[in-house]
Amino acid sequence: MGNAEIREPKQKRSIEKKRRIVEAGFKLFCEKGYYNTNTAEIAKEAGVSTGIVYNYFTDKKDIFLDAIRQYTDGLTKPMYAMMKEIHTPIDLTNLIHQLIAMFVKSHYITKSAHEEMMAMAHSDEAVREYFCEFEMNTAKKVVELMEGVGITPSNPNEKVHIAMGMIENLCHEIVYHQHDYMNYDTMTEEVVRAVVLMMSNES
Amino acid sequence: MGNAEIREPKQKRSIEKKRRIVEAGFKLFCEKGYYNTNTAEIAKEAGVSTGIVYNYFTDKKDIFLDAIRQYTDGLTKPMYAMMKEIHTPIDLTNLIHQLIAMFVKSHYITKSAHEEMMAMAHSDEAVREYFCEFEMNTAKKVVELMEGVGITPSNPNEKVHIAMGMIENLCHEIVYHQHDYMNYDTMTEEVVRAVVLMMSNES
Amino acid sequence: MGNAEIREPKQKRSIEKKRRIVEAGFKLFCEKGYYNTNTAEIAKEAGVSTGIVYNYFTDKKDIFLDAIRQYTDGLTKPMYAMMKEIHTPIDLTNLIHQLIAMFVKSHYITKSAHEEMMAMAHSDEAVREYFCEFEMNTAKKVVELMEGVGITPSNPNEKVHIAMGMIENLCHEIVYHQHDYMNYDTMTEEVVRAVVLMMSNES
Amino acid sequence: MGNAEIREPKQKRSIEKKRRIVEAGFKLFCEKGYYNTNTAEIAKEAGVSTGIVYNYFTDKKDIFLDAIRQYTDGLTKPMYAMMKEIHTPIDLTNLIHQLIAMFVKSHYITKSAHEEMMAMAHSDEAVREYFCEFEMNTAKKVVELMEGVGITPSNPNEKVHIAMGMIENLCHEIVYHQHDYMNYDTMTEEVVRAVVLMMSNES
DNA sequence: GATGAATGAGTCTTCATTCAT
């Protein structure tokens, strides 16, 4: 039946249009959630007609998948860039601080993309797979980069995973929850300390 | 809306019926997500008619709110119970291990309730509020209990929050992601070590 | 996902409602064709809401399938009934005349159901299958009935098929085309004569 | 609508392009039906842009009308050619056999064009009219040709119509339905016999 | 209290047709 062909835009204008749709979708998904955003809104936000969306994406979920690709890239690219700049000797404490600052900034930008992605991962195999691979790749990359600068803890995979989770949680806390019985500077200090301690435990 | 009165069931049979609806909703929300579960399914799973659901709940979201109440209770009650049993002197390492084991068990039961809840928190003020308060109360309670058994780290609020986040992440990792490049026993060891180290840092 | 359950109505009122929907669909499909009839129109014509249609049918095509079932039943039932009444000795000429009269009447009622069905058979496997089986069963039944009254031509299957086709064409001609350069009484006479001749050719 | 002028192409290249579009449309309509074929597919199959289609045709239905013109021409031209070659004395049996062979061949080529056309005739006045006239003209022409070779049955119009219908049905049966309880050689024999008998009945 | 049939607004998606280039 529907052999609507999805064109991978090569023209500059088309690329730009596709980008605008993804961006619009991403923004709305984050603000209101996937299921509370309809395609008409996305199209309107992107400044295009509803029909054209389906020239670039197979369906609504396809927009979402592209959106989380953008989100994860936005998260990892600056991290990798930062870590490539590092040269020994390293002040690990300082480095983690910088990483956290960077992540917090990303979180402010990407808003609630992460939770939305996690939630989608329940019911959607493609999202789950993407997310799982993303986590793995990121962790591996970080382990590599750490090795490159002489940080070689025992159980590096596990530690990196734990540390990334802690940082992730911290960012969320800072960006969203704003529990007023906590001091976020203090919390950050504690996270940094814990991560540094963990990574210092040489094998 | 209208003047549909939501009755708080006093009769035993009614209480039981309401409980069954919440349980059915909880189960299905976890399995398939809030938006992929419809009220007819919930009613069927609960063994009641679709109409009766609206005698006990104002709307679908109301079921969800009750469901997450059940989820959080299921999470915290066993924890509180366990911690009340503790008497000094404490083997903190062992205690954390036990806590993790307990959480993992809860996670296996409650499945993906947590992510679903987080995702709903975006678009729904009531959910967000509930969740925020829940986290705060739990953390405070834990701090209290810790004090009671003589564990008094510096920045207790922040540390408890961080530790709970780590344990939460660990559980998720164990229950869902199954990254095969990681050893979960090792990961657990590392989490326990980090938490113990953190909590041992007396003020 | 959608496990919308199609209920086979047992209640009198429900059966009546399902019947009304099929009838409305049948009428509109015949008048305007399958693709020019939308579900809202069917619902309106049946005097029900659009939603309720999907309680009784899985989709639009399901209505169509039921409609053609009704059409074919309407076609064959009176034929079978008539043939059962026959007792030897037979006036074959008279019988064929009666059959044609009956079919013409059915065609006036069912309008263009037949062509619509044939057209649908192209693109839809279920329709094709149903139609093919229907033709076979009808032909076999007719052969049987003929044997029962002592009409035993050579190649009965083929002849019955040919004869039914001729009668079908004749009916269509009479009901729809109204070519004014032809005399339909004459045409009928000729069809009857040809069929009688064919069937008289004993094996 | 508008003032979109449909140009009747005079240029060789344009004529060729229009022909390609009709051919593509015809092919796809037959394969998948009118409503399951979209203009983009037709354009692609024809190797032209979607836009150019509307330079040669007012709308989608216009392509269809041209396509059935092509279909009917493909059907009648070889028939007329064959009948012109005939000289008395005639072996009517043999002639009908040849005609059937020719029609079957046409049917294999044109696939399901006929049913599609019939179905469209319901909802579209232009199609109905075209088809009605086509049938009439063909029948008249056949009667003429028959007279030319000395075949002059009583009621020639009616008989030709009936005979053409029988042959049409036979072809469809052979090409599409493939009922395996029938022998198509036998069926063909019977059709030929019936037609010959009918035409031999001189007035 | 209980049922489940009924409602109809809302959603994703398609596609004939147009138009800027």
Added chain:
DNA sequence: AATGAATGAAGACTCATTCAT
């Protein structure tokens, strides 16, 4: 003449909620 990206109206189907019984 030609392109193919863009439009937007229309349609099939879903589902939270209501209400007659």
